[in-house]
Amino acid sequence: MAKKNIEEQIIKAAATIFVKKGMDGARMQEIAAEAGINQALLHYYFRSKEKLFDAVFSEIINNFLKSVFSSISEKDNFKEFLYDFIVSYSQNITEHAELTKFILWEFQRGGKLMIKSLREAQLNGDSAPDFIIRKIEQAKKEGVIRPIDAQNFLLTLLSTVLYPFIARPIFENIFQIPDMTDAAFIDKRNQEVFDLLWSGIKQN
Amino acid sequence: MAKKNIEEQIIKAAATIFVKKGMDGARMQEIAAEAGINQALLHYYFRSKEKLFDAVFSEIINNFLKSVFSSISEKDNFKEFLYDFIVSYSQNITEHAELTKFILWEFQRGGKLMIKSLREAQLNGDSAPDFIIRKIEQAKKEGVIRPIDAQNFLLTLLSTVLYPFIARPIFENIFQIPDMTDAAFIDKRNQEVFDLLWSGIKQN
DNA sequence: TAAAATTTTAACTGATTGATTAAATATCAA
DNA sequence: TTGATATTTAATCAATCAGTTAAAATTTTA
Numbered sequence: 484m485a486k487k488n489i490e491e492q493i494i495k496a497a498a499t500i501f502v503k504k505g506m507d508g509a510r511m512q513e514i515a516a517e518a519g520i521n522q523a524l525l526h527y528y529f530r531s532k533e534k535l536f537d538a539v540f541s542e543i544i545n546n547f548l549k550s551v552f553s554s555i556s557e558k559d560n561f562k563e564f565l566y567d568f569i570v571s572y573s574q575n576i577t578e579h580a581e582l583t584k585f586i587l588w589e590f591q592r593g594g595k596l597m598i599k600s601l602r603e604a605q606l607n608g609d610s611a612p613d614f615i616i617r618k619i620e621q622a623k624k625e626g627v628i629r630p631i632d633a634q635n636f637l638l639t640l641l642s643t644v645l646y647p648f649i650a651r652p653i654f655e656n657i658f659q660i661p662d663m664t665d666a667a668f669i670d671k672r673n674q675e676v677f678d679l680l681w682s683g684i685k686q687n
Numbered sequence: 688m689a690k691k692n693i694e695e696q697i698i699k700a701a702a703t704i705f706v707k708k709g710m711d712g713a714r715m716q717e718i719a720a721e722a723g724i725n726q727a728l729l730h731y732y733f734r735s736k737e738k739l740f741d742a743v744f745s746e747i748i749n750n751f752l753k754s755v756f757s758s759i760s761e762k763d764n765f766k767e768f769l770y771d772f773i774v775s776y777s778q779n780i781t782e783h784a785e786l787t788k789f790i791l792w793e794f795q796r797g798g799k800l801m802i803k804s805l806r807e808a809q810l811n812g813d814s815a816p817d818f819i820i821r822k823i824e825q826a827k828k829e830g831v832i833r834p835i836d837a838q839n840f841l842l843t844l845l846s847t848v849l850y851p852f853i854a855r856p857i858f859e860n861i862f863q864i865p866d867m868t869d870a871a872f873i874d875k876r877n878q879e880v881f882d883l884l885w886s887g888i889k890q891n
Numbered sequence: 892t893a894a895a896a897t898t899t900t901a902a903c904t905g906a907t908t909g910a911t912t913a914a915a916t917a918t919c920a921a
Numbered sequence: 922t923t924g925a926t927a928t929t930t931a932a933t934c935a936a937t938c939a940g941t942t943a944a945a946a947t948t949t950t951a
C-alpha cells in the first residue's frame with residue numbers, strides 16, 4: 484500500500500480520537516487501533532504524538548477555512564452579501580462535523596494555528612476578515628447601512644453564527660431543541676439572524 | 688489548620704491547574720505543589736482526580752452563575768433591561784478571570800454541569816433563561832419590539848456577548864485589539880452590541 | 892492525661908504510556 | 922538478481938502517574 488494512503492489513514496483515525504479526547508486524553512494505541520496499524524507506525528510517520536496532533540489540526544482547520552472562503556459570496560449588494568454569508572458560513576459549520584470540537588481544542592492551545600490560517604487566507608488580495616470589513620465600509624460609504632464600527636459588527640456576525648454550534652449541548656438542553664443541525668432549525672435560525680442584523684444596521 | 692482551609696486551598700490550587708491544562712493534562716503532583724501540600728492529601732480529601740475536578744468546576748460555574756443572576760436587571764422597561772443585561776453579563780465575564788477557559792473544558796465534557804446549574808438557577812420562580820424569554824414575550828405583547836422568536840433572540844444575545852471572550856486570542860490577533868478586557872473596549876463593544884440588537888428588534 | 896480520631900507525610904505500587912528497537916518483510920533501483 | 926531502502930511488526934523500555942500505605946504527628950474527646 485502506498486505511503487500516502489497510510490498517512491491519510493492515520494490522520495483520519497487520529498482526527499477521530501483527538502477530536503473526542505484532546506491530545507492529553509488520546510492514547511497512541513487507540514489511534515493505532517482505529518487506523519488498523521501497529522502503534523510504531525505512528526512514530527515512524529509522524530515522529531511524536533504532538534507532531535501528529537499538529538498535522539491533524541492543520542489539515543482540519545485548513546480544509547474548513549478553504550471551504551468557507553471559497554463559498555463567500557461575491558455579490559455587490561451588501562444586504563444579499565450578508566444573507567449569503569450567514570447561510571454559507573453556517574452551512575460550512577454543519578457540513579464539517581466535529582469542527583466545533585476542534586475549535587475548542589484549538590482555543591485551549593491559544594489559537595495560533597487558526598490565526599495563522601486566517602491570516603494566510605486571501606480573498607481578492609485581502610485577508611478574509613479585511614475583505615469583509617472592506618465590504619462593510621463600502622456599504623457605509625454608499626449609505627446602505629448606518630455608520631457602525633465594522634470590526635465590531637464582524638465580531639458580532641461571526642459570534643452569532645458560530646457560537647450556538649460550539650455550545651450546542653447547552654442550548655439544545657436549555658431550550659429543548661431536538662437537533663440544532665436539523666435543516667429546518669438552521670434555516671429558521673439563519674433567517675432570524677439575518678433579520679436581526681440587517682434590521683440593526685440598515686439605514687432608515 | 689482547620690480542615691476547611693485545607694480543602695479551600697486545594698480547590699484554589701486545583702482550579703489554577705485544571706483551568707490551564709484540563710483534567711487529563713493536569714498532574715496531581717503539580718496541584719499538590721501549587722497548594723503547598725503532600726500529594727496524598729489530595730486523595731485524602733477528594734478521593735480521586737476526577738472527583739477533585741468536579742468539585743472545582745462545580746464551584747467555579749456556580750459562583751459565576753450566581754453572580755450573573757444576582758446582577759440581572761429588574762427593570763420593567765425592556766430597552767433598559769436589555770442594555771443592563773449586556774453590561775452586567777460582560778462585566779461578570781471579565782470579572783471571573785479564567786471562566787472562559789473553564790467553559791471550553793466544560794463544553795468538551797458535554798456541558799452537563801453547566802446545564803444542571805442553569806436549570807437550577809431560579810429568578811422569580813423561573814429558570815433564568817425562561818425569565819428572560821418571558822421578558823421578551825412581554826415586550827412583544829406590549830408592542831415595544833417586533834414579533835421575533837424569543838429563543839432565537841436569546842441565543843443571539845448570549846452568543847454575541849460571550850463568544851468574543853472565548854475566542855479572545857483569535858480576535859485580538861486578527862483585529863489587532865490590544866486587550867479585549869480593557870474597559871474602554873468593553874464599553875464601546877457593549878454600546879455597539881446594544882445598538883445593533885435594539886435596532887434589530889425595536890418596533891418601528 | 893490518655894485514648895481515640897483525624898491529619899499529614901515519605902515512600903511506595905502497579906498500571907499506563909509514548910517512544911524505541913531489532914528483526915522481518917516489502918519495495919525499489921541498479 | 923542482488924543490494925539498498927522503506928515499511929512494518931512484536932516486544933520492550935524508561936518514565937510517568939494516580940492512588941495507596943504504614944507510620945508519625947496533631948487534634949479532639951472523654
